[in-house]
Amino acid sequence: MPFADRRDAGRRLAAALAHLRDAAPVVLALPRGGVPVAAEVAQALGAPLDLVLVRKIGVPGAEELAMGAVVDGAAPVVVRNDDIIAAARVTPADFDAACARELKEIERRRARYIGTRRRAPIAGRTVVMVDDGIATGATVRAALKAVRARGPKRLVLATPVAPPETVDALTADADTVVCLETPEPFGAIGYFYDDFRQVSDAEVIDLLARHPVPPEG
Numbered sequence: 001m002p003f004a005d006r007r008d009a010g011r012r013l014a015a016a017l018a019h020l021r022d023a024a025p026v027v028l029a030l031p032r033g034g035v036p037v038a039a040e041v042a043q044a045l046g047a048p049l050d051l052v053l054v055r056k057i058g059v060p061g062a063e064e065l066a067m068g069a070v071v072d073g074a075a076p077v078v079v080r081n082d083d084i085i086a087a088a089r090v091t092p093a094d095f096d097a098a099c100a101r102e103l104k105e106i107e108r109r110r111a112r113y114i115g116t117r118r119r120a121p122i123a124g125r126t127v128v129m130v131d132d133g134i135a136t137g138a139t140v141r142a143a144l145k146a147v148r149a150r151g152p153k154r155l156v157l158a159t160p161v162a163p164p165e166t167v168d169a170l171t172a173d174a175d176t177v178v179c180l181e182t183p184e185p186f187g188a189i190g191y192f193y194d195d196f197r198q199v200s201d202a203e204v205i206d207l208l209a210r211h212p213v214p215p216e217g
Contacts, residue, residue: 002161002181005195006033006132009160009180010040013130016178017158021045023126025156027211028052030131030143031109032199037160038130039207045128049211050120052129053110054143055102057095059088066135069142070099072106077149079142113204118213123151129174133189134162137170144173161192 003009027047029038035051042049053072059065067084071077078099085095127147134140140157148155157174163186167179181192190196 003193005193006036006199007040009132009193010037010130011044012180013037013158013160013178014041014044016180017041017045017128017156020126020128020156023154025126025128026050026120026122028120028127028129028143028147030054030129030139031113032201032204033133034131035204035207036199037132039211041128041130041158042211047128047211048120048213049208050213051109051113051208052143052147053106054139054146055106056139057098057102059084059090060094060098062088066138067095068099069139070102070106071142071146072103072110073146073149076103077142077146079138079145081136081138109201112201113208117208118215120213121216122147124153126154126156127152128156128158130158132160133192134159134166134170134179135186135189137162137166140170141173144170148173161189162186 025045025047027038027042027049029035029051031051055070056066057068059067066081067090068080154175156176158178161181162179164182167177167182171177
């Protein structure tokens with residue numbers, strides 16, 4: 001097990017990203033599991049912490065299998081995994097219904113986690129997007145596309161663990177991908193943590209409060 005828990009993974013990831021401190025980066029986390037990892041990175045880099053509200057769209061009846069992902073925004077970004085959709089024989093109506101459910105959960109999280117909290121500026125900044133691990137990459141790819149549309153100067157994807165083929169695929173969507181471990185065979189993200197307990201809403205809210213976004217100017 002390479003990581004004791006998400007905080008340990010975050011500290012080790014922060015060491016690999018230390019060269020970015022002088023770029024005054026913004027750290028974005030994928031909730032909920034990515035938040036404790038990203039908080040350690042934000043602390044080490046002296047950076048504000050914010051969220052990318054993204055949800056995996058799971059196959060009906062096999063929700064852990066990603067047939068796409070959706071990211072919150074004025075025009076939500078939807079990424080489809082057409083191979084999975086075809087193999088699972090998911091109809092357009094079923095896909096749309098699953099997407100609508102995930103958008104509803106995104107809305108809940110935005111109200112609970114962010115509310116009136118100041119958001120981090122993205123345009124023209126170095127942005128480090130952090131998750132606690134990546135499997136297929138569908139969710140992360142959607143998040144990268146949404147963040148890219150907001151005009152960052154540089155977009156860095158950082159994660160403790162992911163399959164090598166996923167890392168290779170995501171280099172098309174990020175300027176740089178930093179991944180500490182690329183094991184084969186991969187299995188599941190939780191295999192690479194001693195402690196991979198679920199992160200609560202309360203923990204997300206607490207970590208965001210510890211890393212506020214400062215006023216501009």
